[in-house]
Amino acid sequence: MVVPVAAALAGGAGAGGLALGWALTTAALTVPALLWRSRRERIFKPVALWGVAAIVLTAALGGVGLATGVLKEYRPPALTPADVVGRWSDGQGGTVTFTADGRVSAVDIDEDLGGRGLPEDTADADGPEGEGTRCSGQGTWTYEPGGGVRSQEVRTTVDACGFAPWSVGGTEDRPTLYQYIGDPDSWDLYVLRRADDGP
Known part of the structure; x- marks a missing residue:
């Protein structure tokens, strides 16, 4: 079983x-x-x-x-741009705020998600080398519905950070935005939840 x-x-x-x-x-x-x-x-x-x-x-x-129906196949919730608008938190002090006019504000988001191709001096270190970095900045965002609920993405462009697109997960009641940390096969996720949804 x-x-x-x-x-x-x-x-x-x-x-x-x-x-x-x-x-x-x-x-x-x-x-x-x-x-x-x-x-x-x-x-x-x-x-x-x-x-x-x-x-x-x-x-x-x-x-x-x-x-x-005894076993349910997981399907991520179908979001719209209006569902993305608001403040999302990583539960560790980092937040991403999406506004309806397409602006985004990132505060203390883990830079280890993928400072893809950015110079090393674009992020501030939290502490001694090897402890990771945090990223803050302003930019823009767009919602990409993709070909179905499994391929929808929220793309952010923040000059100081090099984030990959955020994938959609969670449930209809508690959607999440997530990115893989390192190798996707490791299933190590960095998850954002709506700030008013709790931990």
Whole structure:
């Protein structure tokens, strides 16, 4: 049951959920197979057959769960430019304020998000080298709806900072804007929430 639940949380029937489900199932079957193979050479065929049966059963249960609504596929909320307007906080003293006329103000946002291509002297250091930097500045923003809710972005241009586009996450009641910190495969996120939504 762990495999279909993890696969659904990773994107359900999408490529990410399928890849995660396949990886978890393979890992769950490989370890016992390797342990038993050295003791009994004839165990390989039953393990392979039961492994295929487990994969088929996992896929079937996941499909039934998604079709019946027991498992929900995550979908980010669909925002409009009006939904973006306001003050967003990182919960650590940093804020980004979007105004209806397309202006943005960033205060103490983590520069490690991606000072992409900026000179090193454009950000102020918080402390000793290696502790990270914070960025503040004024600029403009636009909302890009993309091809669907998973590809919508909020693009900010702040001269003193080199932010990548913000992706949309969260729920309808509590949307978030986020960026990956470092490698996207690490799933280490820097998240902004509406300042009045709380932590």
